[in-house]
Amino acid sequence: MFLRSKPHRTGAPLRKAVTPSSPEQALPVDDESRLSLLKEFTDLPDQEAPLLSPGLEEMLGQLILERKQAERLVAAGLVPTRSAIFVGQPGLGKTLTARWLASQLGVPLYVLDLTAVMSSLLGRSGNNLRAALDFAKQRPCVLLLDEIDAIAKRRSDDSDVGELKRLVTVILQEVDEWPSTGVLLAATNHPELIDPALWRRFDLVVEFKTPEPVAVKEAIKRFLGPDFALFARWVDILTFAFRGQSFSDIGREIQRFRRAVALGTAPDVDLIEEFIKARALSLDRQGRIDMAVLLAKQTRLSQHSISDITGVSRDTIRKYTTDGPAVVPKKRRREG
Known part of the structure; x- marks a missing residue:
């Protein structure tokens, strides 16, 4: 600007x-x-x-x-x-x-x-x-x-x-x-x-620049309208998946979700999984790992399902989601 x-x-x-x-x-x-x-x-x-x-x-x-x-x-x-x-x-x-x-x-x-x-x-x-x-x-x-x-x-x-x-x-x-x-x-x-x-x-x-994550999240909420409660648990996942997308792209995809739910053609879980799987194809390796970690931490999907969706191996998912042992700092020896 x-x-x-x-x-x-x-x-x-x-x-x-x-x-x-x-x-x-x-x-x-x-x-x-x-x-x-x-x-x-x-x-x-x-x-x-x-x-x-x-x-x-x-x-x-x-x-x-x-x-x-x-x-x-x-x-x-x-x-x-x-x-x-x-x-x-x-x-x-x-x-x-x-x-x-x-x-x-x-x-x-x-x-x-x-x-x-x-x-x-x-x-x-x-x-x-x-x-x-x-x-x-x-x-x-x-x-x-x-x-x-x-x-x-x-x-x-x-x-x-x-x-x-x-x-x-x-x-x-x-x-x-x-x-x-x-x-x-x-x-x-x-x-x-x-x-x-x-x-x-x-x-x-x-x-006009590509929207930042805060604006993406706000756009998702606005486009979901009265269906926000149904998709609320997926908002952070969608915010990550929509990064780099325009408001027009976000609105078009959200409207597709809402139509499918309204007509009963697919549950929200299937819609989100299908969308994320398609988006993962355009991500680099680190982007897919970040997506997998987010899914593991914020959903109840199994690691097997997450691996299938993102293309990230279960070993890699475990590596990034399992907390390692705490590192205890060594005490400094007193001088003299």
């Missing part, structure tokens, strides 16, 4: 939002396909907060505070944060965080639909992008340019046609001139593809 000491162009005056001709103005569409260029999400302020690291919570909390106290900042000659780029692998909650952020600010979230924006006709993609951006600038909102690497690649990339390079120029201009009445967000899974000039334009660079 990186936080600039001050927003881009701090001394720039605040731009007034252009008043739309109609408060219920329809979303812009592609002239050829008639597909909407934007997807709209309107969530209530009491929407459940996404699972975030303490650092992310602090950073986004500061952004929300700045937006809600914008008048105080203006009075002090400062500008609230207007733009941010979310960086991280898929499934870590970037889009969900954008929705939550908009809900906390009490404004809609508009997400740029790349499928509709990109056109095979020369020049139309640029026109579509400008239409979507102009629409968002005319009202208080949060605009998310998801998968921005698809339209803001390095301009030195010789494989890209001139049309894509023109799109980069459009985005660079818009980030610089985005009005303070809204927030412009971008998200990418491939930061290495983005034009370097774009990074300097954003007020915040927010890095």
